[in-house]
Amino acid sequence: MPSSFDAIIIGAGLSGLVAACELADAGRNVLILDQESGQNIGGQAFWSFGGLFFINSPEQRRMGIKDSYDLAYRDWMGTAAFDRKEDYWPRKWAEAYLAFAAGEKRSWLHERKIRFFPVVGWAERGGYAATGHGNSVPRFHITWGTGPGLISPFVHRVYEAVKKNLITLKFRHKVSDLIIENGIVCGVHGEVLEDDKKLRGLKSSRIKTGEFNFYAQAIIVTSGGIGANKELVRRNWPERLGKAPENMLCGVPDYVDGSMMEICQKAGARMINPDRMWHYTEGIKNYDPIWSNHGIRILPGPSSLWFDAFGNRLPAPFFPGFDTLGTLKYIMQTGYDYSWFILNQKIISKEFALSGSEQNPDLTNKSWRLILGRAFGKSATAPVEKFKKQGEDFIVKNNPDDLIAAMNTLTGNNLIDSKSLINEIKARDMETIHSFSKDRQISAIHAARKYRGDRWIRTAKPHPILDRGDGPLIAVRLHILTRKTLGGIETNLYGQQLDKDGNP
């Protein structure tokens, strides 16, 4: 079959848009197909916080953070803990990505007019030995304008290339097969779906109105992960994390359905590490859902007290924002798939952020006035305060007895013993009255506050949680929330799919 395009890109998320821009810049003729409508261009990245990983950036240096490729390399290896034969290419990708993040990544984005919030955040703080999991230093750079700010230059460039006939965009085109001729993938087959004008992020119709075949010299698959496909998440759930949770919230839109995985496998691509996923443990049910079973992740500062379903405090280092997968494993071992934060107004005001562009109007709309409110206000951000009032997982009370009674009522299982939980909080509170502590969470908070960024906008000064002046008390029931897919189609550093013998 003659090729009508130099390349076909399956998926108009950020990855697909970036690939299309690069190809169009090189004068190539590109077709982008996506099962969703044009309202969804940019995919998940639109909804994201736009948190980016850079190493030794100007933002880090201005905040007094000394970072280096070597430090980041050790952190990455300690976190990924590559230990399988299949990790050959993932390790190579990690090394290439680290070099990119320490090298041209920031300037490449900067040239494309993307800017960054000056205070660098600290994700996955670790808490083990220096060779273990986590980031030794803050590296989470928030895009100015969050997800929409990140996709905007690429969306713009794609539409410019459409005008020049270099890119053809076809929405509502769902690929269902890769066409193979003489052992080479040379095209795609699929279904045209009925027009659907629903707003961005809403689940769209799957009614078929036609079929298509397109051919090209190169087929690029940028179809995202499996996070909205509960069936696939469960089927691939890692043994090391125990049983898959009975209840999970969904942290990604419905179109993150993993459909291309099986299609690529059928065409001979090798799927590796499907059990490697990244799900969060601080999910709350969205009171105003956009996609199915919509959950929001709390991006917590380090001070909330974390309890399991029985009201037992999670052991070190399972503090908020320290080790997501370690905490997930611990929670699943309790036999329940939820846990609790207990905190007060002072902590929620300073430390709660919600992941998602729509949950951060200050950063998304680039409003310094709202950002200053976040830093210095007595209330949390407006979206957090709304969740506090309307979210079914939030309980707000003036005294600990009422709080715990309401926690037991919410779950209906009476698992928490009020007396022992209050004792635990009182003991922890006594550790905050001086600068010494045997409580590792308090020590970690003192250490975090040595960093200006944490002190300014992320970490409240250690104080007694039960102190009425800093109240009211707040409990938040936390669910497991699906998000990232780490395994997938094995490729070499040219992005070529490899077969079972490792050949492109």
Ligand SMILES: Cc1cc2nc3c(=O)[nH]c(=O)nc-3n(C[C@H](O)[C@H](O)[C@H](O)COP(=O)(O)OP(=O)(O)OC[C@H]3O[C@@H](n4cnc5c(N)ncnc54)[C@H](O)[C@@H]3O)c2cc1C
């Ligand atoms: C709320 C939220 C917050 C996040 N925050 C961050 C963050 O701060 N930092 C960070 O690094 N990451 C974050 N992420 C993750 C990040 O946004 C995603 O990993 C990234 O955007 C994925 O981009 P993608 O182009 O690979 O996939 P997607 O955005 O999922 O795009 C894939 C596209 O392929 C299409 N598609 C799939 N199958 C087919 C098919 N068979 N036929 C045709 N089309 C198909 C889909 O419709 C979709 O449009 C966040 C994600 C969410 C949802």
